[in-house]
Amino acid sequence: MKVVYASTKEQEEKIKELVSYMYSDIFPQYFLDDEIESFEDMDVLHMTERHYEYVGTLKEAFQVISSLQTIIAILEVKNREKVDEKYREIFDENVRILQNFGLSFPFSFRCFQSVKGSANGFSSYVRPANQFLI
Numbered sequence: 001m002k003v004v005y006a007s008t009k010e011q012e013e014k015i016k017e018l019v020s021y022m023y024s025d026i027f028p029q030y031f032l033d034d035e036i037e038s039f040e041d042m043d044v045l046h047m048t049e050r051h052y053e054y055v056g057t058l059k060e061a062f063q064v065i066s067s068l069q070t071i072i073a074i075l076e077v078k079n080r081e082k083v084d085e086k087y088r089e090i091f092d093e094n095v096r097i098l099q100n101f102g103l104s105f106p107f108s109f110r111c112f113q114s115v116k117g118s119a120n121g122f123s124s125y126v127r128p129a130n131q132f133l134i
Contacts (some may be wrong), residue, residue, distance in 0.1 A: 011061040067094040
């Protein structure tokens with residue numbers, strides 16, 4: 001008999017939080033708003049109830065969380081030249097893990113080589129610094 005533990009609500013919330021972070025903090029650095037909007041239309045990193053059933057155990061949910069965190073950590077390296085082939089392989093492996101769980105992440109490491117998004121202007125996807133209306 002094998003005992004497995006179901007993923008927790010907190011893990012599901014963490015996955016949602018990391019996906020939201022990708023859309024509000026990572027993607028705007030590398031893509032324009034119309035490109036990010038098309039990612040939403042293509043359901044990039046979109047989790048349905050079927051996905052949550054597929055990522056139904058603690059281990060599977062942890063794999064998705066750690067893959068998202070690893071991809072984010074690699075993409076947040078300030079000095080892009082220091083990201084060598086080893087990190088590119090780690091990036092690719094974590095993309096494969098996400099895809100094995102049915103999550104769409106159709107990007108190679110090359111897609112994140114040059115900053116062209118909100119660093120050059122404003123993005124409607126970036127979270128506001130405050131909520132005051134002027």
